[in-house]
Amino acid sequence: MAQLWGGRFTKETDQLVYNFNASISFDQKFYKEDIEGSIAHVTMLGKQGIISQAESNDIVACLKQILKEVESGELEISSKYEDIHSFVEATLIDRLGDTGKKLHTGRSRNDQVALDMRLFTRKTVKETDDELKELLAVILKIMKENTQTIMPGFTHLQKAQPITLAHHMGAYFEMFKRDRSRLCDIYKRMNYCPLGSGALAGTTYPLDRDYTAQLLDFYGPTLNSMDGVSDRDYLIEFLSALSTIMMHLSRFSEEIIIWNSNEYQFVEIDDAYSTGSSIMPQKKNPDIAELVRGKTGRVYGALMSLLTTMKGIPLAYNKDMQEDKELAFDAFDTAKGCIALFTGMIDTMKFNKDVMRKSANNGFTNATDAADYLVKKGVPFRDAHGIVGRIVLYCIDKGIAIDDMSIDELKAISPVFEEDVFDAISMETCVSTRCTVGAPSKTSMDKVIAVYDEYMKSNWQNEV
Template sequence: MAQLWGGRFTKETDKLVYNFNASISFDQKFYKQDIEGSKAHVAMLGKQGILTQDETQQITAALDEILADVESGKLAITDEYEDIHSFVEANLIDRLGDTGKKLHTGRSRNDQVALDMRLYTRAEVKETDELVKKLLETILGIMEEHTETIMPGFTHLQKAQPITLAHHMGAYFEMFKRDRLRLHDIYERMNYCPLGSGALAGTTYPLDRDYTAELLGFYGPTLNSMDGVSDRDYLIEYLSALATIMMHLSRFSEEVIIWNSNEYQFVEIDDAYSTGSSIMPQKKNPDIAELVRGKTGRVYGALVSLLTTMKGIPLAYNKDMQEDKELTFDAIDTVKGCLALFEGMLATMKFNKEVMRKSANHGFTNATDAADYLVNHGVPFRDAHGIIGQIVLYCIDKKIAIDDMSIEEFKQFSDVFEQDVYDAISMETCVNKRLTIGAPGKAAMENVIALERKYLNENP
């Protein structure tokens, strides 16, 4: 078919060039946004007297019909059209003739595609935020249930000090809470309307850009028409936020994978979120966690791709910017899928509390508290550190925990030890005497959980 821009050209576009140039295969995702933006544009043209009220009503009704026909399957979006904008306008002209040709008055495909991408991304930012919030609800539920579930805390992937499962989960709550804050910031910065920027220099028509922005739910119009058609900062920010979400999910997935291993057995993943081996009947593989971890690189790739595309583009619009779509769409779909599946896996996961506690006991996670016991009884810290180091070696040799030593065995290393050492180095004492805000003690955790619950209630 003839292109909407074909007047300047005397020769048909080569088919290979046409296909290379076309974006209909992926920008058809915008059909709702394109029609929504066109309706707002037409309403504004009618308000300004650029179109008659009859023309405004005819075009609006026909756009509604096109939308209904697409959604019912009556009208197919095919590669006969170069892009979604051509599809909508061509079908409008088929239905209304010359009146349909007036839709594009005071508008360019440059500000049209900028608007469509912004409308689409704005909706996706909100959907991503909702998924992150659901994940936070699940994490907080685990925190509320496990303030007394003792487990080892790690540094360098080695057992360090005893904490609780609530405390461990709380670290991820903070990460994903920051992700929500980033999404909110992106929304606030991006929510300005580029429609009316024209190709790059606005238009001579008396457009009311404030009205169009209001109709489409924006805070106002963009203030520079060149920037309006060539800004992709909001997409780069969104992809950066998505990459950070995936980084957090990947870290969490790595722990789930480790915790699910035979060596740890901290968790049992629900059958719905794991698979078996085709030849090894004993296997229960953490496939969802592994796929989330793997797909993180895919999302990183989209961010790096767009940054690379944008780095050398002079003002204003250039066709390079068409490359903002496919990888962005893929990244958005990937992150949304990962969030939904990870939340489902986490919500159905069983935590083996006794195994976790035993791991903390036999990992010498109370060694620091044993050293503190000596210090509190007058032993210099450096000496206390050495004494406890010798005790750890002794316990390793005997294959026992520090708690399993008799008082006579303790006194072989220092006469300072008395019966009260057992209470001082018990897992409960080690955890619950840490009461500063942010620490794993039960009272401290309950204060934080109340704050996190308040945050979720106030930020729906």
């Protein structure tokens, strides 16, 4: 058992206790952040004269070599160490002797781990945003190709009114655009450096916290050392944002699963994103969409776990907070993987446009427009609503669509109908006359797509 805090203790830690306490099995994931944070810290120590410049240079050079060897696989992170911090520092001491022992001057593992987690999370926020931008690019491409692809819009899973595939996809563009905005907000709020907070009360050494913050691309240092070591709000916010992203992906997945069913046949998922059945040769299962839907609960679990862990912790650092990592790391990887796979799935997915168009026509999605037609002829809306309701019942009984009725059949229900009704309630008219901002007409969608094109040219990551 390799640990760096044994001076106070007179007997060895029980092996079971040690294993329970250790975190290297999962915190080794941020070895790079730990080394980068140590390089910034020791660079500042040298600048401030807390250690000599020569000692600082030697430690920096050795830390860079350790990083290079870990990344190449030449140096293996050993589970005999309690955590990644112990591994890095012990390796440094093995190579530099007493000089290596000066690395931890003016620093506690409390502010060290707070820094590492913040650096790792900050990096993952950016990586997640990159994945979302790729997804948005694919959604926008589908929108541009389908501004006149008519399909039914739904409420309560019932066909409601005709829309276009571009309009439907645009709803998800808005969702994922909001998700990117949330990531930007989280980044800006979290981008302050806890290094130099010490265990909880700072240190008597003349640290230059602004300098270390600058070296690590933070806006500045955290302004309260107790909060610096015990804050995990940024992680809770990020897990909440990931949960919302997964919720959006899950809703989208649910629709694709429905659209892929034999009853709908709106889409055909590419073979690369489907699987078959071990017993039923006809099956082509939407496994990726189903797994994305399923893994949403996994990400929710990480959020609820951390919220529950943090709810009763007094200031400042407590060992409970070690539980911020394992499930969070899993949620990070799960969300990024789901976004990437989902993007590939919809990018290769075929839309059966004729089936969508026929479904809109057969679902009485133009009933509202038939009522509007009567209103424009002077019929009070409530009366028009009742008339069209009787028309729908008639069509259901006959097994036909409203468009299939003759003018005589329509007039038998209301003499107000004229021959122009057929143009007024055609699918194309129903969509094209909805021209308000955010509506499905091609005119409206072209304007929205132009806005989205401009949005895709910008990148908040260049602004932070």
